[in-house]
Amino acid sequence: MAETTVVKPIRAIAWPNAETGSDWALVQQCNTGDETACARLVADHQRMVYSLALHLLGDAQEAMDLSQEVFLRVFRTLSQFRGQSSLRTWIYRIVVNQASNRQRWWRRRHRSQQIALDDHMAHHGEIAEWRQSAMPDRVLQQVETKDRVQHALAELPFDQRAAIVLREIDGLSYEEIADALGVAVGTVKSRLARARGSLRVALGHQ
Amino acid sequence: MTTCRAVRRTIDPFVDGELSGAQRLAVARHLDACAECAALVQSTAEIGDALRASADADRALPSFAGMTANVIGRTRAESALSWRAHVAQACDGWHWAIVGSGALAATFISTVLVSAILAFGPAPEREDSLSALIANLGSPPGAMFLCGAPSGSNQDARLFQIDNGTPAASRMTTALAVNSVACRASSEADIVEALATAVTGSSGHVVALDAMHPAERKYIETLLDEIANRRAAQASSATGRTIDVHDLRLVTGMAVVAKAL
Numbered sequence A: 001m002a003e004t005t006v007v008k009p010i011r012a013i014a015w016p017n018a019e020t021g022s023d024w025a026l027v028q029q030c031n032t033g034d035e036t037a038c039a040r041l042v043a044d045h046q047r048m049v050y051s052l053a054l055h056l057l058g059d060a061q062e063a064m065d066l067s068q069e070v071f072l073r074v075f076r077t078l079s080q081f082r083g084q085s086s087l088r089t090w091i092y093r094i095v096v097n098q099a100s101n102r103q104r105w106w107r108r109r110h111r112s113q114q115i116a117l118d119d120h121m122a123h124h125g126e127i128a129e130w131r132q133s134a135m136p137d138r139v140l141q142q143v144e145t146k147d148r149v150q151h152a153l154a155e156l157p158f159d160q161r162a163a164i165v166l167r168e169i170d171g172l173s174y175e176e177i178a179d180a181l182g183v184a185v186g187t188v189k190s191r192l193a194r195a196r197g198s199l200r201v202a203l204g205h206q
Numbered sequence B: 001m002t003t004c005r006a007v008r009r010t011i012d013p014f015v016d017g018e019l020s021g022a023q024r025l026a027v028a029r030h031l032d033a034c035a036e037c038a039a040l041v042q043s044t045a046e047i048g049d050a051l052r053a054s055a056d057a058d059r060a061l062p063s064f065a066g067m068t069a070n071v072i073g074r075t076r077a078e079s080a081l082s083w084r085a086h087v088a089q090a091c092d093g094w095h096w097a098i099v100g101s102g103a104l105a106a107t108f109i110s111t112v113l114v115s116a117i118l119a120f121g122p123a124p125e126r127e128d129s130l131s132a133l134i135a136n137l138g139s140p141p142g143a144m145f146l147c148g149a150p151s152g153s154n155q156d157a158r159l160f161q162i163d164n165g166t167p168a169a170s171r172m173t174t175a176l177a178v179n180s181v182a183c184r185a186s187s188e189a190d191i192v193e194a195l196a197t198a199v200t201g202s203s204g205h206v207v208a209l210d211a212m213h214p215a216e217r218k219y220i221e222t223l224l225d226e227i228a229n230r231r232a233a234q235a236s237s238a239t240g241r242t243i244d245v246h247d248l249r250l251v252t253g254m255a256v257v258a259k260a261l
Helices: A023-031 A035-057 A060-080 A087-113 A117-124 A129-134 A137-155 A158-169 A174-181 A185-203 B004-009 B011-015 B021-033 B035-057 B067-079 B083-092 B095-120 B130-138 B171-184 B188-199 B214-239
Strands: B143-148 B158-163 B245-251
Touching: A023 A035, A023 A060, A023 A087, A035 A060, A035 A087, A035 A158, A035 B067, A060 A087, A060 B067, A087 A158, A087 A174, A137 A158, A137 A185, A137 B035, A158 A174, A158 A185, A158 B035, A174 A185, A185 B011, A185 B035, B004 B011, B004 B021, B004 B035, B011 B021, B011 B035, B021 B035, B188 B214
Parallel strands: none
Antiparallel strands: B143 B158, B143 B245
């Protein structure tokens, strides 16, 4: 009989404003122009925003730029927040939309400048070559696994990548993902299934 | 008994903890008995583990120092922008949509304007229209004709065109003079008969002058003049008085309505 116990780590979800107990109060304060409240909103959510942006874009500098754009967008449109979803989900939605726009723009502008990895390696040699000589086996394996995962993640279509990141890394429920992506729960399920199918093949988990 | 096919459709929600208690129990029971499905569950869970491990490896977060101040500073600057800058900013991401909408609107307006011009614009002008009448009234008065005979002579009355007080020959005068000469060769009865023939159509009805060709109208006017002249001549011989000028008439582009004699 197969061992079927699946131990799923549950990520602690830090609820912003747990002390005051209300996103709505913070939003109202921000809408009145209270800069202290605005600063608190940024401080409470900046890690979450950056982390999601990093996993969607795969580039730390881009993720940092995007995070600033996201907060600017948040403050521009905060008066439209009606509390129908949590503030966190609402901000997630902005991150996903901004990342999607940025990736589309990037793809349009720089498609002609893209260089195939094989071509790059032909000219500059193996990218990870230096690591093999400098790292212990265990660390090297971890780094390689991480690279493989990130490469497989980057290969996914944006919609699937957003769904799987929100589920597996940010720990959102299907309903929250649907809110954040602006799609139906059924669509979330199908995107997750396709994303997992692709990752299973890419990572060799048959 | 839950089948493998049914279970595989719920593996993702099972791993994600999105199944209800009863569904979760049914799947768990199947997994206890089916190694293949259990392996699939394990594989799905490992994918999540790999993603989280990869994310944890990226935990070296950058410094967020300055982000809050930067964001708040830019937000403050934006709120201080004029309404024009707000509009320009709003239009920035939509410029192609605006250009497209503008082109579409221009096409629509042009189509509507052309249709309106075709439907309600000025039609080709008719001679008897009010605008034609007004145009005629506003035009030069036309040619002045004088019907008379040299004073003290026995000559019949003739028709002259007056141009600044000086008789001037013209194509029209010549045509009328020919008619006048033709009239002089006939008796008044012949002229009246010719007039009756001229104003009577093929169906036997009197034709309105408006409906006649301009040349026919002029011919009829000449006949009327001739009849008037002859009667005037008779009157002058009866009274012994000389009539030099019988009448003056102004010929314009306006319709001429016959008067009963």
